[in-house]
Amino acid sequence: QSVLTQPxxxxxxxxxKVTISCSGSSSNIGNNYVSWYQQLxxxxxxxxxxxxxxxxxxxxxRFSGSKSxxxxxxxxxxxxxxxxxxxxxxxxxxxxxxNWVFGGGTKLTVL
Amino acid sequence: xxxxxxSGAEVKKPGASVKVSCKASGYTFTSYGISWVRQAxxxxxxxxxxxxxxxxxxxxxxxxQGRVTMTTDTSTSTAYMELRSLRSDDTAVYYCARLEQGxxxxxxxxxxxxxxxxxx
Numbered sequence: 001q002s003v004l005t006q007p008x009x010x011x012x013x014x015x016x017k018v019t020i021s022c023s024g025s026s027s028n029i030g031n032n033y034v035s036w037y038q039q040l041x042x043x044x045x046x047x048x049x050x051x052x053x054x055x056x057x058x059x060x061x062r063f064s065g066s067k068s069x070x071x072x073x074x075x076x077x078x079x080x081x082x083x084x085x086x087x088x089x090x091x092x093x094x095x096x097x098x099n100w101v102f103g104g105g106t107k108l109t110v111l
Numbered sequence: 112x113x114x115x116x117x118s119g120a121e122v123k124k125p126g127a128s129v130k131v132s133c134k135a136s137g138y139t140f141t142s143y144g145i146s147w148v149r150q151a152x153x154x155x156x157x158x159x160x161x162x163x164x165x166x167x168x169x170x171x172x173x174x175x176q177g178r179v180t181m182t183t184d185t186s187t188s189t190a191y192m193e194l195r196s197l198r199s200d201d202t203a204v205y206y207c208a209r210l211e212q213g214x215x216x217x218x219x220x221x222x223x224x225x226x227x228x229x230x231x
Contacts, residue, residue: 033215044206044222050217051215054213099173100216101158102148102157105155105156
């Protein structure tokens with residue numbers, strides 16, 4: 001059971017838009033910044049979004065991030081078959097154990 | 112360019128220890144922390160802990176306290192993760208990742224992963 005809750009799977013057609021939610025609490029998302037990672041099959045995770053809504057150089061503006069209260073959202077527009085991957089949110093958790101936490105991951109299928 | 116290159120796959124028996132290395136290049140090693148993240152087969156990402164390459168300070172995930180040790184060798188820009196008393200559920204791909212900081216924290220570069228298999 002992950003501290004951050006993501007839907008197990010989402011799907012959409014090529015060219016469409018999809019959003020992936022990440023729900024937490026005041027000890028993590030509510031008071032810390034969120035990052036998002038894309039993991040293509042058989043590869044290491046790759047940074048997509050940091051500080052809630054910033055994109056590293058090289059990440060297309062089809063990818064966007066937002067945060068409101070204790071939830072964060074990753075948006076992907078103009079879906080491509082190459083976007084099929086697992087997506088993870090992550091943030092610092094400021095509770096007593098003071099750990100980094102990831103969401104359980106969301107499998108994106110581009111139909 | 113920034114690169115994190117990890118050591119090769121390992122097969123260990125239950126109760127043994129494993130030490131995985133992560134050699135960094137393309138940046139000033141002591142200016143960033145290194146985190147270790149593992150992923151069991153078919154499962155999600157699990158944060159294991161963090162080490163400052165500047166001063167060696169560490170912060171381990173509570174569930175691994177007492178079994179994990181993270182170290183760095185600044186002379187070779189290499190980070191190490193040792194896990195002891197291995198169990199079958201430690202079978203996973205282990206990743207090192209560079210920890211960057213802005214308003215928050217994030218992992219901007221990742222190693223290629225090291226598969227550790229624990230089996231009798």
